[in-house]
Amino acid sequence: MSDLTPHQIVQALDKYIIGQSDAKKSVAIALRNRWRRLNAPDDMRDEIMPNNIIMIGPTGVGKTEIARRLARLAGAPFIKVEATKFTEVGYVGRDVESMIRDLSEFAINMVREEHTEAVQEKARQRAEERILDILIPPAPKSQASPATSPVAIATSSSSPHEGPSETELRDRTREKFRGKLRDGDLDDREIEIEVASENSNMLQVFGPMGMEEMGINLQDLFGNMGGKKSKKRRAPISEARDLLTKEEADKLIDMDRVTRDALERVQQTGIVFIDEIDKVCARSGAGKSGPDVSREGVQRDLLPIVEGSGVMTKYGLVKTDHILFIASGAFHVSKPSDLIPELQGRFPIRVELDSLTEHDFVEILTKPQNALLKQYQALLRSEGVEVEFEDDAVREIARMAAHVNQDVENIGARRLHTILTTLLEDLLFDIPDVVAEKHVTITKERVENVLSSVVENRDLSRFIL
Numbered sequence: 086m087s088d089l090t091p092h093q094i095v096q097a098l099d100k101y102i103i104g105q106s107d108a109k110k111s112v113a114i115a116l117r118n119r120w121r122r123l124n125a126p127d128d129m130r131d132e133i134m135p136n137n138i139i140m141i142g143p144t145g146v147g148k149t150e151i152a153r154r155l156a157r158l159a160g161a162p163f164i165k166v167e168a169t170k171f172t173e174v175g176y177v178g179r180d181v182e183s184m185i186r187d188l189s190e191f192a193i194n195m196v197r198e199e200h201t202e203a204v205q206e207k208a209r210q211r212a213e214e215r216i217l218d219i220l221i222p223p224a225p226k227s228q229a230s231p232a233t234s235p236v237a238i239a240t241s242s243s244s245p246h247e248g249p250s251e252t253e254l255r256d257r258t259r260e261k262f263r264g265k266l267r268d269g270d271l272d273d274r275e276i277e278i279e280v281a282s283e284n285s286n287m288l289q290v291f292g293p294m295g296m297e298e299m300g301i302n303l304q305d306l307f308g309n310m311g312g313k314k315s316k317k318r319r320a321p322i323s324e325a326r327d328l329l330t331k332e333e334a335d336k337l338i339d340m341d342r343v344t345r346d347a348l349e350r351v352q353q354t355g356i357v358f359i360d361e362i363d364k365v366c367a368r369s370g371a372g373k374s375g376p377d378v379s380r381e382g383v384q385r386d387l388l389p390i391v392e393g394s395g396v397m398t399k400y401g402l403v404k405t406d407h408i409l410f411i412a413s414g415a416f417h418v419s420k421p422s423d424l425i426p427e428l429q430g431r432f433p434i435r436v437e438l439d440s441l442t443e444h445d446f447v448e449i450l451t452k453p454q455n456a457l458l459k460q461y462q463a464l465l466r467s468e469g470v471e472v473e474f475e476d477d478a479v480r481e482i483a484r485m486a487a488h489v490n491q492d493v494e495n496i497g498a499r500r501l502h503t504i505l506t507t508l509l510e511d512l513l514f515d516i517p518d519v520v521a522e523k524h525v526t527i528t529k530e531r532v533e534n535v536l537s538s539v540v541e542n543r544d545l546s547r548f549i550l
Contacts (some may be wrong), residue, residue: 089116089117089159090117090381091110091113091114091116091117092113094112094113094116094117094155094158094196095109095110095113097158098112098113098151098158100153100453100454101154101444101453101455102147102150102332102453103110103147103441103448103449103452103453104147104216104439104441104445104448105146105147105151105438106437107184107437107438108140108147108151108436108438109151110147111138111217111434111436112151112152112155112411113411114136115135115136115138115434116158116159116409117167118133118135118156119159119353119354119409120303122407122409123353126460127232127266130412131406132406134153134406134410135406135407135409135410136433136434137391137409137410137411137412137431137432137433137434138409138411138412138434138435138436139362139411139412139413139414139432139434139435139436140411140412140413140414140436140438141413141415141416141421141435141436141438142413142415142437142438142440143416143417143438143440143495143496143497144415144439144441144495144496144497144499144500145495145496145497145499145500146438146439146441147185147438147497148360149165149413150362150414151394152165152356152358152411153165156356157354159354159356161350161354161355161356162188162191162192162195162239162290162347162350162351162354162355162488163188163191163355163357163358163547164184164187164188164356164357164358165358166184166187166357166358166359166360167360167361167362168359168361168362168364168365168383168387168412169183169361169365169385169462170362170405171183171386171387171412174192178448180386180391181383181386181390182389182396184357184359184390185351185357185396185398185403185405186396186398187331187464188351188355188357188403188405189347189348189351189398189400189403190398191312192347192348192350192351192355193343193344194392195277195350196343196346196347196350197340197347200338200339200342201334201335203245204334204338204454205330205331205334207328208330208331208334208336208337209330209333210289211329211333212326212328212330213263213266213326213330214279215324215329215333215524216266216276216322216326216329217259217262217263217266217274219277219278220276221255221258221259221262223255225549227437233289235326237303240490251496253351254496255530256431265511267284267324267371269323269479271322272321272323273321273323273461274320274321274322275319275320275321275322276319276320276322276325277317277318277319278318278319278320278325278328278329278411279315279316279317280315280316280318280328280329281314281332282309283537288344289480291399298354312329322396327357340371344401345518347400348400348401348403350522351403351404351405351408352405352407352408353407354411355408355409355412356408356410356411357408357409357410358411358412358413359387359410359411359412359413360411360413360414361413361414361416362424363414363415363416363417363418363419364380364412364414365380365381365383365384366380366384366414366416366419366420366423366424372541380522381425382426382473384424384428385425386423387428389426390405391410391428391432392411392431393406393407394406404523409429410431410432412432412537419501420547439496440495441497441498442487443480443483443484443486443487444483444488446483446487446498447480447483447503448481449501450474450479450482450483450496450501451479457501457502457505458474458479458505461505461509463524464513465512465513465516468517469517469518469523470516470520470522470524470525471516471521471523471524471525472512472525472527473524473525473526473527474527475526475527475528475529477529478528478529478531478532479527480529481529481532481533482501482504482505482508482532483501484499485504485536485540486500486504488540489504489524491541495541502510504536506549507530507535507536507539508527508531508535512525513536
């Protein structure tokens with residue numbers, strides 16, 4: 086993260102997200118400020134709070150994608166949650182603190198994978214030794230070594246030119262098998278290995294707030310009471326090597342260090358993306374009754390988490406003071422000012438995302454590294470078929486997507502998925518049984534023939550597109 090300047094962050098986001106320069110600029114500044122805070126003087130570091138962001142814009146314009154790509158750039162723990170899943174205390178549903186527990190769990194897995202990668206080579210070597218021990222069992226320890234027995238000593242003194250000892254022969258055989266193992270010559274051979282058994286005992290505790298975390302800890306406690314159990318299973322050496330490497334890597338990892346690193350990363354660089362926050366707003370002009378009461382309760386529960394508080398997880402206490410919160414919502418039937426004032430104040434940066442135009446759709450189809458057209462080309466290339474989209478055809482697809490969004494319902498770039506699925510449905514179905522061509526060109530005429538009747542018919546568009 087220290088290597089990424091705000092301009093470089095925006096350039097990296099441009100590879101995947103078209104337009105929305107204001108939103109990219111805001112999140113780039115927020116991300117760089119994390120690094121700036123960590124390098125600030127000690128007496129100021131804890132006083133610098135993150136500038137949480139609220140994104141306002143219709144669905145399908147890139148709000149979630151911006152936050153997800155930002156987290157990948159930073160290598161930071163990231164979690165996306167739906168605000169509608171949470172309820173205030175006393176109602177059935179998830180409590181807001183569970184988002185921090187989920188973020189901690191994600192961070193633990195992320196750091197564990199990093200530590201596993203660091204010890205992978207050593208774990209692979211240990212797994213190799215275990216497989217060789219199965220293929221070439223070591224000599225029993227109780228048996229006297231021939232090289233050190235009185236008979237062997239007498240023989241060696243009288244016959245200096247006698248052949249190699251049993252130990253030397255065993256070592257040579259082991260090295261020969263090691264070479265075959267590394268070359269893959271033994272991959273199909275089945276062996277019997279002993280691996281740790283997965284604990285399938287499930288324990289769940291239901292109850293009021295706080296029991297969720299207690300249930301997790303109780304499950305860990307009772308699950309480990311019997312100690313680690315192992316079981317024998319037969320598997321090809323190729324599969325056995327992977328199983329034993331994973332087991333050896335787990336032994337080499339220091340889980341206490343993993344936990345410390347993960348919690349530190351959550352507290353200093355964690356990002357929580359709260360989607361559909363507009364759904365927990367009390368509607369403008371509505372009375373404070375019915376479901377609006379619960380919606381405001383969720384906002385009040387969110388407030389201390391966003392403001393900065395301690396959340397107890399099974400890995401320890403997590404302070405949320407410096408976690409970056411990014412909220413988003415379409416705000417079709419409500420507006421940001423309908424949030425309670427205290428929560429509004431915790432999201433000082435507001436960014437309005439633009440609706441996508443026909444020109445944006447053309448770029449979305451062609452420019453990003455994971456562009457939709459490139460995805461379909463990769464799918465059909467697996468069948469040995471090359472698909473080419475003419476420029477006029479791409480512009481016609483974009484025009485139709487923009488038209489349907491304007492005429493039926495604006496779902497942003499997601500409309501391109503429905504348009505392309507309808508356009509390529511017959512081609513995807515007929516390959517490879519019917520279509521024998523190795524090169525297919527999608528022309529403007531083909532797009533019009535397949536889609537024009539659907540696009541122009543409002544009723545069909547509503548149900549098909």
